Amino acid sequence: MRADEHAAPLSRREFIAVSMTAAGGLMLSLSPAWPAGRARGLCAESGAAEAGQLGAFVRIEPDGRIVLGARGCEIGQGVRTSLPMLIAEELDVPWSSVSVEQLPYGLVASREPPGFKSLYGAQGAGGSTNIPDAWSELRQAGARARWLLIHAAAHSWREPAERLSTHEARVLHPDGRTLSYAQLANRAAGLTPPASDVPLKDRSARHIIGQPTRVADAREIVTGKALFGLDGSIPGALTALIARSPYFDGSVADFDDRRARRVPGVRGVFRIPGPRAGAPIERNLAAGVAVVADDFWSAHRGREALRITWKRGPGAVDSSAALEERALAALARTGTLAREDGDFAAARAGAARVIEAVYTEPLLAHATMEPPHALLQLSDKRALLIASLQSPGGASRMISDMTGIARADIEIRLPRAGGGFGRRLQNDFVAEAVLVAQQARAPVKVVWTREDDLQNDFYRPFGVHQLTATLDARGRVTGWAHRVAATARKYRAAGMEDEPDWVGCVDRDGFPAGCVANYHAEFLPVDLNLARGWWRAPLPTFVAFPVEVFLDEVAHAAAQDPLALRLALLGEPRELNYRDHGGPKFHTGRLAQVLRRAAREIGYGRALPPHHGIGLAGHFTHGGYAAHAIEVAVSERGELSVVRCVCAADVGEIVNPLGLEAQFMGGTIDGLSTALNLQITVKEGRIEQSNFPDYPLLRMANAPDVEVHLIDSQFAPSGAGEMGIPSVAPALFNAIFAATHRRLRRLPLGDQLGHTAA
Amino acid sequence: MAIELTLNLRTVRFTGDPAMPLLWYLRDHARLTGTKFGCGIGYCGACTVHVDGVAIRACVTPMASVAGRVVTTIEGLAREGSLHPVQQAWIEADVAQCGYCQAGQIMAAVDLLRRQPQPSDADIATLTNLCRCGTYPRIRRAIHRAAELLGGKHT
Numbered sequence: 001m002r003a004d005e006h007a008a009p010l011s012r013r014e015f016i017a018v019s020m021t022a023a024g025g026l027m028l029s030l031s032p033a034w035p036a037g038r039a040r041g042l043c044a045e046s047g048a049a050e051a052g053q054l055g056a057f058v059r060i061e062p063d064g065r066i067v068l069g070a071r072g073c074e075i076g077q078g079v080r081t082s083l084p085m086l087i088a089e090e091l092d093v094p095w096s097s098v099s100v101e102q103l104p105y106g107l108v109a110s111r112e113p114p115g116f117k118s119l120y121g122a123q124g125a126g127g128s129t130n131i132p133d134a135w136s137e138l139r140q141a142g143a144r145a146r147w148l149l150i151h152a153a154a155h156s157w158r159e160p161a162e163r164l165s166t167h168e169a170r171v172l173h174p175d176g177r178t179l180s181y182a183q184l185a186n187r188a189a190g191l192t193p194p195a196s197d198v199p200l201k202d203r204s205a206r207h208i209i210g211q212p213t214r215v216a217d218a219r220e221i222v223t224g225k226a227l228f229g230l231d232g233s234i235p236g237a238l239t240a241l242i243a244r245s246p247y248f249d250g251s252v253a254d255f256d257d258r259r260a261r262r263v264p265g266v267r268g269v270f271r272i273p274g275p276r277a278g279a280p281i282e283r284n285l286a287a288g289v290a291v292v293a294d295d296f297w298s299a300h301r302g303r304e305a306l307r308i309t310w311k312r313g314p315g316a317v318d319s320s321a322a323l324e325e326r327a328l329a330a331l332a333r334t335g336t337l338a339r340e341d342g343d344f345a346a347a348r349a350g351a352a353r354v355i356e357a358v359y360t361e362p363l364l365a366h367a368t369m370e371p372p373h374a375l376l377q378l379s380d381k382r383a384l385l386i387a388s389l390q391s392p393g394g395a396s397r398m399i400s401d402m403t404g405i406a407r408a409d410i411e412i413r414l415p416r417a418g419g420g421f422g423r424r425l426q427n428d429f430v431a432e433a434v435l436v437a438q439q440a441r442a443p444v445k446v447v448w449t450r451e452d453d454l455q456n457d458f459y460r461p462f463g464v465h466q467l468t469a470t471l472d473a474r475g476r477v478t479g480w481a482h483r484v485a486a487t488a489r490k491y492r493a494a495g496m497e498d499e500p501d502w503v504g505c506v507d508r509d510g511f512p513a514g515c516v517a518n519y520h521a522e523f524l525p526v527d528l529n530l531a532r533g534w535w536r537a538p539l540p541t542f543v544a545f546p547v548e549v550f551l552d553e554v555a556h557a558a559a560q561d562p563l564a565l566r567l568a569l570l571g572e573p574r575e576l577n578y579r580d581h582g583g584p585k586f587h588t589g590r591l592a593q594v595l596r597r598a599a600r601e602i603g604y605g606r607a608l609p610p611h612h613g614i615g616l617a618g619h620f621t622h623g624g625y626a627a628h629a630i631e632v633a634v635s636e637r638g639e640l641s642v643v644r645c646v647c648a649a650d651v652g653e654i655v656n657p658l659g660l661e662a663q664f665m666g667g668t669i670d671g672l673s674t675a676l677n678l679q680i681t682v683k684e685g686r687i688e689q690s691n692f693p694d695y696p697l698l699r700m701a702n703a704p705d706v707e708v709h710l711i712d713s714q715f716a717p718s719g720a721g722e723m724g725i726p727s728v729a730p731a732l733f734n735a736i737f738a739a740t741h742r743r744l745r746r747l748p749l750g751d752q753l754g755h756t757a758a
Numbered sequence: 759m760a761i762e763l764t765l766n767l768r769t770v771r772f773t774g775d776p777a778m779p780l781l782w783y784l785r786d787h788a789r790l791t792g793t794k795f796g797c798g799i800g801y802c803g804a805c806t807v808h809v810d811g812v813a814i815r816a817c818v819t820p821m822a823s824v825a826g827r828v829v830t831t832i833e834g835l836a837r838e839g840s841l842h843p844v845q846q847a848w849i850e851a852d853v854a855q856c857g858y859c860q861a862g863q864i865m866a867a868v869d870l871l872r873r874q875p876q877p878s879d880a881d882i883a884t885l886t887n888l889c890r891c892g893t894y895p896r897i898r899r900a901i902h903r904a905a906e907l908l909g910g911k912h913t
Contacts, residue, residue, distance in 0.1 A: 076856030076891045214852045221857040222845040224792020224832030228858055231791035239786070264775070295786035296795075297778045369796050369804060369858040369890040418794070418858030419890050450797045658852050662896070666855055669892025692801045692888060701883040703894035 052185040054145035055193065056106075056119050057087050057138065060185035066093045066169065069103040070216070071134075073125040073390050075420030076666075077721035078659040081216040083134050085655060089208040090142030090200060093169040093181065100216040105392040105412035116408040123414070125390040126425050126534065127581055128622040128719025131655060135717055143198045145188075152188035153179050203653075212658035217416075227415045229388030230447065232375045237443035238267055240436045241299040243306050244286035244456050247685050248530050249277040249313030251287040259305035260291055265298025269306070270439040272432065277314060280494040281531055283402065283431035285456050290432075292440045296447060315529025316685035320462075323487075323682065324360065327464040327526045330485035331358075335524035336501055339508040342518035344470075347479030351470035355557045359467070359546035360746040362679030363487075364460035364535050367695055370418020371453045374433035377443035378403060383410040384443075385433075388417030390424035398427045402434045422534035426458050454695055455687040458533025459680055461487045461505055462526070465546035470518070475558035477569060479518035482506070482547065487528040489538070501525050504534070507543040507580070511591060511620060512551075514576040515569045530682070536670065537722035539580070540621040541729075545675075545747060548617035548730030553743065562734065563599050563616055567592050582622040582718070590650050591618050593711060594627040597648035601709055602629035611635065612643065613738025617730035623718035624651040625711075628668065628731035634739045638754035642672065642704040642732075647724060649710055652717035657710060660720050665706040667724020673698035675729035676749050761825045766790075766834030776822035781805045783821055784831060792832040792861045796888070803887030806862035806869075807831045813869035832861035835868065844868050847904035855891035863887050867901050876905055 052060040059067040068087050072079035084100045106119030122133045146166055153171035154161040156179065164171050170178045220226035245251060257269040274287025291302035348354060374387040376399075383405050389395055392412045400407050417424060429446060437444040448456075463486030470479035489504025490496040496503065502523030513519050535541065555565040573589020595618040599605075604614055611633050618627030631644040647664045654660060677696050681688045689695045729747060736753070737743050744752050761772045765788060772783055784790045784807070793816055796804030800818035807816045808830040835842045841849075844867050854860050866887050874881045882901050889897070 074856075078855070214849065215854050215857075218849045218852065218854060219841075221854045221860055222832075222841070222848045222864060223836055224790070224861050226857055227791070228794070230795065231785075233789075295782060297775065297782040297786070301775075367890060369802070369856065369888070370794070371796075416857060419856045421890075447795075450799075450802075662852065662855055662893070665895055666892035669894060670890070673892070691799055692797050693799075697888050697890060698892070698894075699888065700885045700894050700897065703892070705895045705898075 051189065053189050054148050054185070055141055057141045058091060058145040060181050062182055064097065064169065064180060064182040066091070066098045066181070067101055068098055069120070070100050071103045071106070071120040071123050072130045073123065073392065073414055073417060073420070074102070075125050075388070075390060075417040075424070077125065077130070077663065077719070078215065078656065079125070079130045081213055082131060082656045082659055083138055084216065085208050085213055086134055086138040087142035089206055090139045091146050092166040095208050095211075095213060097169055102414055104414060105396060107396060107407055107410070109406075109408035115406065123392055125420055126422065128624070128722045131717050131719045132623065139200050140197055143200055144193055147194050147198045148188040148191050149181050149184045151191055152184040155187065156184070210654050210657070213656045214658060228370055228418050229375075229386060229415045230370055230373045230418070232386030232413070232415060232445070234375060234377050234384065234386070234443045237375060237377070237445050238292045238294065238440060239296050239299045240290045240292045240440070240444050240446045241296075241303045241449070242272055242288045242290045242432060242436075242446065242452070243303050243308055244288040244452065245274060245310050245313070246455065247310060247313040247316045248286070249275070249315065251311045251313070252289060253309040253311040255289050255309065256307040257289070259307070260302040263293070263298055263302040263305055265294040266291060266302040267294065268292040268440055269302070270436060272435050279492070280497065281428070281492050282494040283398070283428065284435065285428045285458075285531055290436045292436060292444060299447070312685065313529065318529065318685050319683050320681040323462060323526065323528055324464070327462070327485040330524040330526050331464065331466050331483060333524060335483065335522045338500070338502045338506040338521040338523055339513060340520055341513070341516075342479075344479045344481050344518045344520035347470045347518035348468070351478060352473040353471040353557070354468065355471070355554055356466065356468045357550055357553055357745060359465045359549065361463050361465070361542060361545060362681070362747060363462045363530070364674065364678060365454050365457045365680050365689070365695060366421045366423035366533070366535060367454060367697065368417075368419035368421060368423050371448040371450060372423065372429040373445060373447045374430045375443065375445040376430070376433035376437045378405075378434070378437045381405065381409060385410065385412045385430065386415060387430065388415060388424060389427070390417070390420045390422070391427060394425070395427045395430045398430050399434055402431065403438070421536040422538065423457065425534055450692065451690045454680070454689050454691065457680075458531045460535035460538065461489050461532050461542065462528065463487070463505060463542060467546055467550040469550070469554045471554075471558055475560060477512070477516055477554065479520075480512055480516040481520040481522070483522045483524065485524040485526050487530070487532060488525045489532050491528075491532055493532065504539055505542065507539055509576070509578045509580060509583070509586065510543055510547070511586070512569050515571060515588070537621050537725045540619050540722070540726035544617065544619040544726035545729045545733070548619065548727060549733050549745065552615070552734045552737065563595060563604060566595055566618070578620070582620065586620050587625075590625045590715070591620055591627075594618055594625045594648040594650050597709055597711065598627040598629040598646050601648065601707060602631060602644055602646045604629060609633070611739055613735045613740070615731045615734025615736070615738055617727040617734060619726040621723040621726050624720060624723040625649065626664065626723040626727055628727040630728075630731045630735045632732065632735040632739050634736060634753060640736070640749070640753055640755070644707070645704045646707045647709070649708070649720075649723060650713045650715070651710075651720045651723060652713050652715040654710055654713070655717060660710055661708045663720040664708040664724040667722070668706045668728055669698060669703055671725040671728025672704075672732065674725075675732050675747060679748050761821050763824050763826065764828040766830060772821055774821070776820060778821050779817050780807065780819040780821060780824055780829065781816035784816060790831050790833050794858055794861060796859065802859070803866060804859050804862045806865040806887065808865060808869065811872065813866050832865060835864070842868065843907035844871065844900070844904040847900040847907055850903055851896045851900035853893050853896040853900050855893055859887060859889045863889065863897055867897070867904065870901065871904060871908060875908060877901060
């Protein structure tokens with residue numbers, strides 16, 4: 001039964017809706033009014049000019065306050081600060097006069113097909129694309145608003161616009177007169193904007209881009225006033241917890257909800273269908289039973305009181321041990337070729353020396369500090385979603401597909417998100433909110449607990465990497481093969497059906513591809529009945545560990561210095577083709593530069609105390625370059641301590657150095673945390689981990705300081721949210737080798753040194 | 759039976775389930791959403807608040823146990839519009855990334871500085887609050903800065 005067959009259209013007044021629950025019970029729910037109007041976006045809904053509104057992102061208040069719209073999903077990468085900085089720079093206003101306002105998802109109705117259009121451009125968060133997407137676009141938005149203000153002053157003074165300039169939110173006349181932006185704003189708002197792009201400032205004239213700038217809403221964060229998705233409220237909204245099948249593709253055989261319904265505050269219990277076994281996962285991840293209640297605690301108690309008999313899915317006997325055996329067995333087969341340069345087999349046949357090693361990487365969960373959730377209000381015509389998201393476009397499509405509501409009538413607010421790391425690129429939790437809200441006939445907030453989160457994720461693929469290098473008699477690398485036996489990323493991923501099976505697991509154009517004459521990259525799919533997802537710097541993190549540790553192994557086998565070998569392979573600074581995300585080019589000189597810089601800063605090559613070692617690694621990630629140099633000490637009992645941790649990065653022109661330092665510091669700690677102790681394992685078809693004690697993120701006691709060095713780069717900026725992680729694990733393991741002469745090839749480190757990694 | 763407590767200087771009454779964790783009373787009933795849900799088992803510290811001035815994990819603290827006691831949340835830390843020195847230091851050190859765990863981190867830091875006005879890095883390392891974004895180095899800086907602002911004395 002669909003909600004819209006019976007529900008009266010929601011009005012702005014509250015009304016009582018009486019409806020039958022799916023289980024046949026009578027449910028009395030208070031369906032509240034829509035919250036008054038749309039969240040105040042910066043763009044007038046009607047398209048008519050609003051007072052002081054200069055384009056989609058700039059509003060100037062009569063008191064001189066400059067209000068700038070932040071369009072992105074803030075997940076901790078700093079876009080609520082960095083994107084408005086781009087606008088403010090070209091608008092030519094002091095940053096201290098700026099107030100940042102979060103924009104909602106900006107889809108509005110349009111007469112042209114497909115019936116809607118975007119007001120603000122790209123708003124998602126994934127692949128570190130916010131800054132590169134905005135670099136021209138948002139600087140233009142600021143420059144065009146400035147153009148309007150200058151032309152408004154030109155009209156007032158009857159002076160050619162070319163003779164006017166701006167400084168600190170004022171337009172200057174050559175004779176010394178000035179008009180403030182606040183005085184000009186209304187007149188400027190009535191002018192026709194320029195038809196084409198306007199010139200941007202010279203780099204030397206900038207006063208905001210490149211300056212250390214603190215988080216725009218820091219005061220709200222430290223006073224507890226900042227709203228995150230889970231803090232969203234809609235009057236009358238109920239809270240839902242879902243008991244999900246502990247077996248992927250499992251289903252509810254039978255359930256008894258009599259005790260659950262007697263829990264005070266419980267309003268309804270509903271069955272939730274899951275994905276079809278074997279079919280793409282287009283909506284929610286798991287079948288289950290939802291308990292809807294007045295508040296979290298009642299829903300939680302209700303869920304605890306459910307008795308459910310699960311029908312196990314097809315993966316119910318699987319285990320991590322069996323998975324690893326399958327992966328190792330797969331290496332004996334022939335897989336899909338992702339790249340072949342020259343003739344690796346011939347290079348191998350003619351080699352003076354062949355080096356080979358196998359590396360193992362675990363499944364990983366995202367474990368955002370703020371668990372998944374979605375607050376949704378539905379009528380037959382409209383929807384309002386408040387949630388922490390990375391893909392509001394995907395959420396909008398999901399709701400529209402499931403309800404028939406037109407895209408332009410789905411309002412999506414974008415509160416702060418308590419972390420993303422790729423988890424929220426999926427909108428399965430939004431689908432759950434639709435399924436529950438349709439049955440509950442009330443606005444519903446679906447809340448996940450930590451256990452729900454760790455056990456129902458789109459996991460980072462598991463993989464075994466076999467690397468082979470061939471050397472000639474002089475120790476030069478003549479061939480390189482990288483064979484990956486992994487759980488394919490595209491497995492049941494909606495929208496990836498037409499992609500090759502190696503996508504997300506093989507970095508066909510990654511270093512040293514293009515730097516070795518005979519190069520071979522191959523993929524061997526391994527079965528596993530679990531959903532897969534993108535996990536912060538997905539492919540770079542997956543491939544950097546085996547490649548960068550193997551480079552060290554090759555260097556040692558050939559009696560070369562690991563840094564010197566990397567620099568020799570990178571060769572002359574030049575651009576190579578890179579066809580995957582972060583391309584189209586990879587610059588060998590930029591990777592060499594960050595490696596040299598990290599090495600110099602840590603004092604690579606200096607004499608070290610006994611049991612100390614320094615390891616290096618670098619990686620090209622989503623258009624940016626980063627390298628780590630890590631010094632460790634390993635006691636004779638196997639206790640590891642990170643003595644120093646240096647990161648060098650080239651992410652192009654620097655927008656916010658303070659924000660960049662935070663991203664690389666945080667990325668480095670995330671990398672350490674993951675390399676030391678994090679893995680998801682399967683036993684009898686179920687995820688073994690359930691909460692932070694068995695998925696132990698790094699704590700303060702083991703978090704080193706991170707020395708971040710940013711290259712003063714002339715290249716156009718990449719993003720920065722993901723570049724700080726991939727080179728951490730290999731640098732750490734290379735350092736452990738340097739300290740102990742023990743070559744470890746399995747993530748996480750765990751107790752491989754004979755002592756549990758802290 | 760009603761439970762009465764002092765919440766951010768106001769007296770409040772609660773008549774629901776005495777087993778309800780303080781966290782969910784704060785978030786769902788008192789509408790103070792600054793205190794966050796992270797694990798539900800008292801492990802991650804996102805829900806850290808003060809009871810009688812001492813940091814506790816609200817997600818495992820039943821309402822019955824706070825009857826008659828003084829609860830301070832992140833919303834009650836700044837008094838009369840002026841930030842607590844720890845909050846001030848947090849802004850100066852630009853600690854927050856996603857920001858979700860920071861309320862709990864700040865409440866834990868205030869408690870540490872009460873016990874140890876000039877904390878060493880080793881003292882700071884006793885804090886067990888989790889941060890998934892990895893802001894620990896800046897948290898350390900902020901706590902040292904807060905100790906300076908407090909002048910070695912806790913206010």
